[in-house]
Amino acid sequence: MTILRNPDSRQNNGVTLPHAEVVSLLPRLSDGEVLDLGCGTGRHALYLNRQGIPITGWDNDPEALHALQSVIDNKSLNGLTLEQRDLNQTRFNGQFQAILAIDTLMYLAPYTISQLIADMQAATSKHGYNLIVCAMSTDDMPSPLDFPFTFASGELSHYYRRWHIVHYNEHIRPWSAPNSCAEPVMLRFATLLAQKASVKSL
Numbered sequence: 001m002t003i004l005r006n007p008d009s010r011q012n013n014g015v016t017l018p019h020a021e022v023v024s025l026l027p028r029l030s031d032g033e034v035l036d037l038g039c040g041t042g043r044h045a046l047y048l049n050r051q052g053i054p055i056t057g058w059d060n061d062p063e064a065l066h067a068l069q070s071v072i073d074n075k076s077l078n079g080l081t082l083e084q085r086d087l088n089q090t091r092f093n094g095q096f097q098a099i100l101a102i103d104t105l106m107y108l109a110p111y112t113i114s115q116l117i118a119d120m121q122a123a124t125s126k127h128g129y130n131l132i133v134c135a136m137s138t139d140d141m142p143s144p145l146d147f148p149f150t151f152a153s154g155e156l157s158h159y160y161r162r163w164h165i166v167h168y169n170e171h172i173r174p175w176s177a178p179n180s181c182a183e184p185v186m187l188r189f190a191t192l193l194a195q196k197a198s199v200k201s202l
Contacts, residue, residue, distance in 0.1 A: 016178070018047040019102050021191060025131055029053055032097030032125060037087060038104030040178060042068040042080075049080045056096075058085035088112045092119050098129040103178075106135040106147040113149060117159050124196045130163075132156060136170060136188040144185050156190040163194040 022044050029048075039045045039057030041064045049055050057080065059065055065082050072080055088109050099120045105113060120130050137143035137150035157168045169191050174184035 016043045018044050019133065021131055021133060021193065022047065022100065022102070025098065025129065025193065026051060028129060029098060032095070032128070035094070035096045035099045035123070037099065037101040037120075038107070039068065039082070040064045042071060043178075044100060044102065045080055046071065046077075049077060052079075054079040054081075056081045056083070058083050058087070058090070060084060060086045087116060090119075091115070092123055094123040095125045096123055096128060097125055098131065099124055100131050102131065102133045103175075104134070105132065105151075106149050108149055110149045114159075121160075121163070121196065126196055128196050129166075130160070130192070130194050130196075132190070132192045134190050135175075136190050138170075138188060141172065141188045143187060145187070151190045156192050160192060160194040164197045166193040166195055168192045168194075 026048070029051075033054045033056060034048055036045045036048075036055055036057045039055075039059050040061065042057065045055045045057040045068070057065075057068065059082075062084055065084055069082055071077070072082075087104070101116075101120065105116070108116070117132075124130060134156065135143055135145070135147055135150045136153065137147075138153050143150050153170060157165060160168075170188055171191065172186055172188045175187045175189070176182055176184040
């Protein structure tokens with residue numbers, strides 16, 4: 001059993017640090033826009049925007065988007081576009097150099113996941129990246145939280161079997177909901193970084 005330190009630790013000023021996977025992704029990014037699915041109050045969107053990367057952020061929480069828009073306005077930030085989107089009802093395309101879905105899919109209806117991942121893959125430019133972090137529920141470690149959706153072991157990596165999987169793991173780490181005062185709980189997470197490449201033969 002691998003237990004990792006909580007990557008959701010906070011800075012002294014109370015601002016949540018970006019997920020370590022986003023920090024590791026940054027050197028791989030070049031030209032092109034990044035789509036942040038479930039951007040919330042901007043934990044990752046603001047971090048990447050500060051590095052000069054254009055960001056589109058989608059979330060279904062109007063209060064979170066309002067808070068993030070206030071930061072954008074107050075700091076006169078450019079290159080950060082927000083939209084209120086219900087990912088359970090959204091089909092999309094485009095050409096993004098990377099698409100992020102970090103702690104997002106577990107809040108969606110299970111029937112939407114397959115199509116959403118297909119749209120993520122289709123909307124990623126050649127040699128672009130998908131970065132997904134999502135809670136799991138397995139026989140040896142059922143999720144203690146009642147998320148609408150969780151991945152089974154190996155399920156997420158199977159979706160990307162025709163991509164180049166840069167890395168994939170199913171590690172256990174402490175987790176607490178954003179802006180929650182509750183004690184963290186131990187959860188197993190599927191974490192995947194995959195690069196769009198030539199389609200592999202069947």
